[in-house]
Amino acid sequence: MKLYHSTASPYVRKVLMTAWECGLASRIELLPASGTPAAPNRDMAARNPLMKIPTLIRDDGSELYDSIVICEYFDSLAGGTLFPPAGEARWQVLRRHALVDGLLDSALAVRYETVARPEPLRWQEWIDGHSAKIDNALDALEREVDALPAAFQIDQIALVAALGYLDFRFASRPWRPGRPKLERWFARLSERESAKRTVPT
Amino acid sequence: MKLYHSTASPYVRKVLMTAWECGLASRIELLPASGTPAAPNRDMAARNPLMKIPTLIRDDGSELYDSIVICEYFDSLAGGTLFPPAGEARWQVLRRHALVDGLLDSALAVRYETVARPEPLRWQEWIDGHSAKIDNALDALEREVDALPAAFQIDQIALVAALGYLDFRFASRPWRPGRPKLERWFARLSERESAKRTVPT
Incomplete structure (x- = not known):
């Protein structure tokens, strides 16, 4: 998997902490990406129309966003417990x-x-x-x-x-x-x- | 249940549409609330520290936010199908x-x-x-x-x-x-x- 990221973004950090907690960090290749709302990263537009990080590229080439969706996906891959069931x-x-x-x-x-x-x-x-x-x-x-x-x-x-x-x-x-x-x-x-x-x- | 709302807010509309789809709309009392980031609705601060709508007050007096959390809660109450299971x-x-x-x-x-x-x-x-x-x-x-x-x-x-x-x-x-x-x-x-x-x- 590949992750558009910046080491300064707290939303990216949430995703990477989740990856570490789920034992998935070694499977993720980091793709540096920067941008602000006033100067969006247009190179990302084909992957995420919002041009935001974090954006995950899965092994089949499909994309996931935003941060909590990626976190819940990682937790599911790991059979995890980071998201309690309904209740x-x-x-x-x-x-x-x-x-x-x-x-x-x-x-x-x-x-x-x-x-x-x-x-x-x-x-x-x-x-x-x-x-x-x-x-x-x-x-x-x-x-x-x-x-x-x-x-x-x-x-x-x-x-x-x-x-x-x-x-x-x-x-x-x-x-x-x-x-x-x-x-x-x-x-x-x-x-x-x-x-x-x-x-x- | 009570919902801090504005008829102009699209996030509130998402919650109210979900309530209608789940057959819960008649159980929700609407509490008008307005505000912007530059002029937050400070009356709401005790219910939601972010002072944002939608904020739900449940029948036991406890609060839920933000919009998608309220939607998933409504769907769960209705035994619903608006959120697919993991997969x-x-x-x-x-x-x-x-x-x-x-x-x-x-x-x-x-x-x-x-x-x-x-x-x-x-x-x-x-x-x-x-x-x-x-x-x-x-x-x-x-x-x-x-x-x-x-x-x-x-x-x-x-x-x-x-x-x-x-x-x-x-x-x-x-x-x-x-x-x-x-x-x-x-x-x-x-x-x-x-x-x-x-x-x-």
């Missing part, structure tokens, strides 16, 4: 995954606004609104983190990728103050092989 | 759902850029990049639409919501020219009860 555990894992992905969507929105967009065109209300979403999500995760199931599932994989992304791109806006439970959880889970193999660069 | 049919349905949701994400990005953002702060490259994603996705769907499975599943629900949203918000940028198969498909599926009950206003 309350599944809804809670998928809800938390959506919370973390929404946090990341807002983090990327702030990043594009403050780095990619020309300075005279930046809009403070946009940055403030997305920053409120990020802060609310982190506060909610601080309240939930000690009650997370012992199983390391797709919600927790996403959370490692998200907190790692904040460390990577938002070091000047630290997320740890006031969130000691999340800080301890992240320090512990960052020791997993899947996390150590995929630190953003 | 190739599921990966294709979820891939197409992601394609349509990505199209919608770009449509919303263009809408926020051209309506919500103050005029002097608008960035043409942002609009052009997202417009290319929308066009590519529509062209890909034109190529796929005649081969869609007969079953009306979550990918097709999302596609009705997306094309209806383009008619609603992007009438000045018509999607039908050059896409006759998609046009015929949309005309046919728009006759479903679930579609007629949820036309955006």
